[in-house]
Amino acid sequence: MKECELPFPVAAALQFPRQARFHPLKFARGLLDVLRREGVRIYENSRAVALEDGVTVTRDGRVYAKSTVLCTHYPFVNLRGLYFSRIVQSRSYVLALEGPPPLRGMYLGCAEDGYSFRSCRAADGKDLLLLGGCGHKTGHETEAAHYEKLEETARRLFPGCTVKYRWSAQDCMTNDGIPYAGRYRQMEGNIYLACGFNKWGMTGSMAAARVVARLIASGGEETSVFSPLRSSFSLQAPEFFRQAGDTAVNFLKGYFSVPGRELSQLLPGEGGVVDYSGAKIGAWRDEEGGLHAVDPVCPHMHCPLRWNGEEKTWDCPCHGSRFDADGKVLESPAVHPLSRRGPD
Ligand code: FES
Numbered sequence: 001m002k003e004c005e006l007p008f009p010v011a012a013a014l015q016f017p018r019q020a021r022f023h024p025l026k027f028a029r030g031l032l033d034v035l036r037r038e039g040v041r042i043y044e045n046s047r048a049v050a051l052e053d054g055v056t057v058t059r060d061g062r063v064y065a066k067s068t069v070l071c072t073h074y075p076f077v078n079l080r081g082l083y084f085s086r087i088v089q090s091r092s093y094v095l096a097l098e099g100p101p102p103l104r105g106m107y108l109g110c111a112e113d114g115y116s117f118r119s120c121r122a123a124d125g126k127d128l129l130l131l132g133g134c135g136h137k138t139g140h141e142t143e144a145a146h147y148e149k150l151e152e153t154a155r156r157l158f159p160g161c162t163v164k165y166r167w168s169a170q171d172c173m174t175n176d177g178i179p180y181a182g183r184y185r186q187m188e189g190n191i192y193l194a195c196g197f198n199k200w201g202m203t204g205s206m207a208a209a210r211v212v213a214r215l216i217a218s219g220g221e222e223t224s225v226f227s228p229l230r231s232s233f234s235l236q237a238p239e240f241f242r243q244a245g246d247t248a249v250n251f252l253k254g255y256f257s258v259p260g261r262e263l264s265q266l267l268p269g270e271g272g273v274v275d276y277s278g279a280k281i282g283a284w285r286d287e288e289g290g291l292h293a294v295d296p297v298c299p300h301m302h303c304p305l306r307w308n309g310e311e312k313t314w315d316c317p318c319h320g321s322r323f324d325a326d327g328k329v330l331e332s333p334a335v336h337p338l339s340r341r342g343p344d
Contacts, residue, residue: 005103006117007157019106021118024202049335051077054190067216070184071194071208074172074320074333078301081185081228084333085243087196088173089320092135093146096122097154099161100129109133115153128164131157135199138170138331139250139306139317147310168311170320170331171199175240181208181226182215192216193228247303250317254304263293263342271307271325281341282307282314284325292325293342300334314338 035042050057055064070076075083106118115133122128131154134146147166154161174180174196181204184191192212197204211224222229263276263283271284273296282296282305296305296314303318313330314323322331327338 005105006107007100014110021106027202047329047335048072048076051191054188067190067192069192069194069212069216071205072332073170073195074331075184075193075195076333076335077184078333080188081193083180083193083195083228084301084319085240086175087180087319088175088243089138089331090135090171090173090199091138091168092132092171092199093150093168094130094132094166095147095150095154095163096120096128096130096165097158097161098126098128098164100158102127103129122164129158129161135171137246137317138320138322139308139315170322171201172196172320173198175243178230179204179208179226180228181211182222182224182228184228186229247318251303254306254317257304263291266291271309271312273304273307276342279341282338283342284312286325291342293340294323294325294327294338295341296338298334299336299338305338 032042046058046060048056048058048063051068051070054068055062056068057063074087074089075081078084102119103117106116108114108116113133113135115131117132118130120128120130131150133153134150136146150166151163154163172195177198178196179194179198179200180196181194182192183189184193192215194205194208194212197208208226211226214220215222257273259273259275259280261272261274263274263281266272266274266283266285268285268287268289272282273280274283275281276283276293280296281293283291283293284307285291294314296307297303298305298316298318298321300316300319300321303316305314305316305323308315308322312325314325314327316322316334319333320331321329321334323334323338324330327340329335329337
């Protein structure tokens with residue numbers, strides 16, 4: 001067993017020397033500066049809602065291009081490519097801790113429920129330790145339990161530490177653990193895909209950009225290990241069937257469940273699926289007593305949604321779309337908001 005700066009013994013580890021540690025927002029701003037200097041125009045708040053014969057449809061207009069790259073976190077095009085059965089969305093949690101000594105390295109536990117550790121410096125100059133973990137499939141478990149578990153681990157490993165901040169993240173995981181970067185589908189040669197970075201978005205996106213740019217520039221053949229057209233069915237099959245079974249179970253469970261209470265019984269701060277005049281609606285009563293009520297069915301492929309009381313969102317257990325309490329889309333593949341329901 002080797003000595004290590006982590007507060008527990010490490011039986012074995014794989015080391016990657018000379019890793020870069022950088023601030024993602026500063027990095028993104030640098031990229032923006034480069035793009036602007038090159039004359040690239042960026043249009044924010046232009047959600048793509050469909051792809052029709054290679055034309056991208058947004059709510060405000062249509063975008064024509066020789067080549068289109070789908071890098072919308074999760075592909076929003078449904079049937080072509082069947083990516084909804086090849087990618088699972090996962091949520092994970094991070095605590096920023098004050099008190100633990102800064103770490104020289106960055107560490108990632110390789111067990112399925114392993115933790116990650118890295119230091120960072122806050123805007124006020126204080127050193128913080130970022131403890132991440134407790135990942136699970138989106139819409140499948142209650143978030144409060146995960147924050148509690150992470151805080152318990154923080155107190156055990158770093159007695160006396162205080163939690164300064166906490167947040168959660170959502171990642172796309174491919175069935176075989178390898179990102180998708182390349183042609184979207186054999187039949188559609190000028191549509192490309194970059195997604196499924198399996199929690200390694202900062203590095204995976206850089207590699208994907210190179211792969212896709214090279215393919216577009218050369219018009220060449222797909223040879224990369226990242227190719228979305230790869231035939232690795234034996235690797236992907238167990239997860240494919242697990243995902244299909246899971247989707248079916250969630251679908252049926254949600255449709256046949258009966259709400260445990262009526263809308264009028266919802267107290268301030270509470271949310272969930274309730275009965276309103278004989279219909280199932282999704283409702284959250286905010287702390288001031290205001291009602292936020294929606295149709296709790298995902299517009300992507302009609303899966304019943306679950307209330308996430310910790311983050312005040314509606315989460316889809318089938319493919320991981322998320323919506324705020326008023327139905328606005330937070331995470332794709334859904335592109336349309338939830339309909340409003342309940343009393344006017
Ligand atoms: S994200 Fe596919 S049904 Fe909800």
